[in-house]
Amino acid sequence: MRKKRRSEDGGFNIWRSYSDMMAGVLLLFVLIMCVTLFQAQKSYDDSLKERDEKIALQETYTEELLEKQKTLDEQAGTLKSQDEQIKSKDETIKSQDEKLSSLAERLTEQQKTLEEQQKTLKEQQKKLASQKKKLSAQQDTLEEQQSALDEKTELLATQQQKIDKIIGVKAEVVEALQKEFSKKNLNVDIDSQTGALTLNANVMFDYDQAELTDSGKMTLSMVLPTYCKVLLADSYKKYLGEIIIDGYTDTDGDYSYNLELSQKRSLAVAQYLLDIEGDFLKDKQIQELQDCLTVNGHSMSDPVLDADGNVDKDASRRVEVKFRLKDEEMIQELNKIMQADGTSESKNSKAGTDKKAKKDDSKDSSTDSGSAKSDSKNN
Incomplete structure (x- = not known):
């Protein structure tokens, strides 16, 4: 009986030991689990804390990135604007x-x-320098010529009276004619500038005729002696170059026919003058008149115009008696004065200038003489 109890007590001790061991293991396991859970909780808390820190950091980064993005956008706009400006x-x-x-x-x-x-x-500077030299020489010449000019001015002042006398001869002749006709109460048409005596052809000739009428002869017998006696007077005959009788017609008809008619009419007046010259002139004056008498026909040229510019046919049919003074003698007198001036100037000029001045003077003299001859023909 005792043996059997021991075996039962031994089995009970094994299982008790096993249960103690398992309880110890379980306690260890629980302890491990607690430690593991504690560590896990700690790790989880650390993880949450780290996550929160990361989130906060991320938000900070995000704000910074947004600010940087905004700055970048602004810079991009600025760059775009700068690019456009560029x-x-x-x-x-x-x-x-x-x-x-x-x-x-x-x-x-x-x-x-x-x-x-x-x-x-x-x-040009070279030329100017050369011209300055010439100018300096000319200045010296000019001073000499100025002195000569002063002398010439004084000479001209004394010679001006001679020139005035020569120029005033024609005016004196015209004035003498006007006075003589006025003294004889003869109403005649004398040009105050030229001394031309105009005779109306309608009074002296019948229409289209060249023979003097009785009234024409009467008119000529009154005016021609007075006109010629003044010109052939001792005071003026030395200046007289020509006594000219010019005939004119109106503008009707043929030029050649009118030329012949005007010549015949002027010749008829001249012939009548020669017929009566012995009645009022001396023998010496008769020869002088014949030597200076000239007759011309001008046909229809130089017609007389009325106030409206139209041809006055009655006035155009006319005979003009005019005179020409001896322009050659006047020109010679003027040339003498100019030659006297040239002689004074030549004393202060170079020889070449003298030759040129004489050449120019001779040209002027020949030109003036030619003009005088031309005037004697044209007048």
């Missing part, structure tokens, strides 16, 4: 480059022109 400036620079290129070409051309002008200027 493009505009590039276009402006390109345009300015083209202008500069054009200006450079023009500048090159102007430089060439300037060089040519400088070359020309140098040549």
